[in-house]
Amino acid sequence: YEPSEDALQVEVDTKTIPHTEFLTYVFTDLSSTGATVALDWAKKQIPFKIEFDVSAIVLADIRQKLQGEAGFQRQNWEQAATFAMNNGGDLQEALGWINNAIEGQFFSSKTFNNMAVKAQILQKLGQKDKVLAMVPEMAGMANTNEMNNLGYMLVNMGENDLALKYFKINAKNNPANANVFDSLGEAYKIMGDRKNAIKNLKKSLSLNPPAGVKANSERLLAELGVVI
Known part of the structure; x- marks a missing residue:
């Protein structure tokens, strides 16, 4: 031996x-x-x-593939940036990847989703001012669900007043959508406005919400001491 x-x-x-x-x-x-x-x-x-250092292995594979045919598709740059952001990758590299998806290349196209990825990367880089500068443009291209996501993104940033602004716009533009009133009510609850929180959560329940939205509205109302 x-x-x-x-x-x-x-x-x-x-x-x-x-x-x-x-x-x-x-x-x-x-x-x-x-x-x-x-x-x-x-x-x-x-x-x-x-x-295994899976993230390093995957990121090395991503870099190689983006140099080939995969690099001609916007979605691949978006997925690469998202993976790097969520798995300990180089945030500056991730920012470069998402910027390629957004503009400057023949395949680039600015969408709410890739702008949202860029906003998350910038937040991790501590560049909150740049994120806030993007918000009006993101709101202008957002559909109903995306506007809700924008509101929650702002809540997570501690920008409650700005978040409330967009939750209210969403509710005004979608008066028959239970989910937007559920989100508006939740925003008011976060801000400590019990009266308006209850008002909008009850409005959500009055619109025959899907099961998940109904459960959330009922939970929030219970936390506010309201018996359904």
């Missing part, structure tokens, strides 16, 4: 298990970056953990 010829050496704590006739490999503790591999044979189990 020559230890220098080993392909792998791992220190493990063996476990006693019920008899296993055939050599068996079992994968447990599965995660997005690794797993525990257990070698079961006879009455012994030999477990060891394997891990």
Whole structure:
């Protein structure tokens, strides 16, 4: 036996298990970056953990693919930026990728969704002023659900007054939409305006909301001490 010829050496704590006739490999503790591999044979189990830097592997693959045919499609730049933003990638690189999706390339097209991704990246970079400068343009291109998302984005930024402005616009433009009144009521609740929160949450319930919206309105009203 020559230890220098080993392909792998791992220190493990063996476990006693019920008899296993055939050599068996079992994968447990599965995660997005690794797993525990257990070698079961006879009455012994030999477990060891394997891990990979999945984000680095995926980002390297993304960079390579964007240099080829995949780089001619806007959606691929959006997906690349989103992955980098959410998985510990270089935020400046992610910003460059989303900017390519938005403008400057023959495939570029500015949409609410890619503007929202850019806004999230800028927030992570601590550039709140640039995000706020984007808000009017984002509002101008937003549909009903996107306007709601814009409002919640502003709430998460601590811009409650500005968020309320867009929630109110959405409710005014969609008087039969239960979800927009649910969101408006939630915004008022966050701001401590109990009266208007109750008013708009009850309005949401009066519009025959979908189950999820109904449950949220009822939960918020209960938190405000209102018995339905």
